[in-house]
Amino acid sequence: MNNAAHLDASSSRLHVVLGAGQIGPRVADLLLAQGHRVRLVQRTRRAQGAPSIERPGLTRVYGNITDLAFAEEATRGASVVYDCMNPPYHLWAEQLLPIARGALHGASKAGARLVALDCLYMYGAPDGPMREDSPRAPCSKKGALRVELEALRLSAQRRGDVRVAIGRASDFFGRDVPLSAWGERFYTRALAGKAVECMGDPDMPHAYTYVEDVARGLVTLGEREEAMGHIWHLPTEPAESTRALARRLGRALGLDVKVSRLPRFVLRVAGVFSPFMREVAEMAYQWDVPYVLDDARFRAAFGWSATPVERQVAEVAAWARRKYNIAAASGVPAYR
Structure with a gap:
């Protein structure tokens, strides 16, 4: 459905997400809280996880x-235009570059800055902390696409078509992130007393970026x-x-959460029946090596750091208790 006609023409601090x-x-919520006007653009009227x-x-x-x-x-x-799209x-293979071209075209025509959300797949399996200048060494089809992107x-x-900033995050952690390791399946299994699943080694260091910080x-x-x-x-x-x-x-939820490694063959079998799961399997390498993100450049330039993990967990636990009707864990202090 296309209903872009007759949009407001004013350029006074309009942000398009x-x-x-x-x-x-x-992103829209933060901008609204700052008093900006926000136009939220989505493909259909139903957006999972919105x-x-x-x-x-x-x-x-x-x-x-x-x-x-x-566009x-x-x-x-x-x-400012914020490209937060991710098919x-x-x-x-079919949609990633075309939707990015649409965002670039729209921002260029509007004379707007473009801020694009990205992931870490272009670095492949890292052999140390991932920095902005780390080698592009993709080891997956999706990583190669991210290099093209x-x-x-x-x-x-560089051509002067549009001013672009790219913000990269690791796997998401937070409340209401259904398309992540911390989505519905995590809580369903944990509440049933079953081990939650990790696509690789659950004891390997792995950076998770808090969605509110993203x-x-x-x-x-x-x-x-x-x-x-x-x-x-x-x-x-x-x-x-x-x-x-x-x-x-x-601990914040008063649950004894166990974690098990999801065998690769399970992912392969699931991929026979699900195109999405077939694509998930090639990303499991991220949990088989230390997956460490260096954010020093951002902190030095803009003067703030990630939300402390204790606060992240407290906020997510408070949300999960409401959503899943979990009694508050006794003896667990609120983060201050």
Whole structure:
């Protein structure tokens, strides 16, 4: 559905957020709290994992950003465009670059800054902390696509078509992140007394980026002209193991959370029946090596760090207790 016609033409501090999944609505929420007008652009009226943020100052637009005419109309009047779009894994080959081109086209026509959310797949299996200048050494089809995506965006910046900042995050941790290791399946299994699953070694250090910090980081990049033309690793707490983080969350919920390694053959079998799961399997390498993210450049430039892990866990546990009707854990102090 395309309803971009007759959008407000004013360019006064309008921010356009592309994508209404796990991050886009959080970005919109922060911008609304700052008093900005926000246009949230999504492909359909149903966006999995999108929190309800119907508030004054917010408008929603529906359509396909790969339609360049729609992209231009949807971003008209924007001062900043946030590209938070991410199609399902099995559609990356078909959709990833076209939707990025739509975002670039719209931001360019609007004369807006473009802030793009990215992941870490282009680095492949790291042999040390991942930094913004780490070698691009993808070991997956999706990592190779992310290398192409980076080149597409930075080429537009170099040509002067649009000012671009790229913010990269590791796997998400937080409340209401259904498309992550900390989604519905985690709570269903933990509450049933079953071991939660890890795609690789649960004792290997693995960086998880708090979703609230992802959103705040993208907004920070959109506010700062000096962010343009660069790649930034968004604030992320020092890596600890998946088992350690799961146990932290379990303690906050009063649950004894056990973690088991999901055998590779299970992923392969699941992939026979599910195109999405078939694509998940090639990413399991991330839990077989230390997966450590260096965010020093962002912290030095913008002066803030990731939310402390204790607070992250307390906030997620409070949300989970409400959602899953879990009694508050006795003897677990609230974070202060």
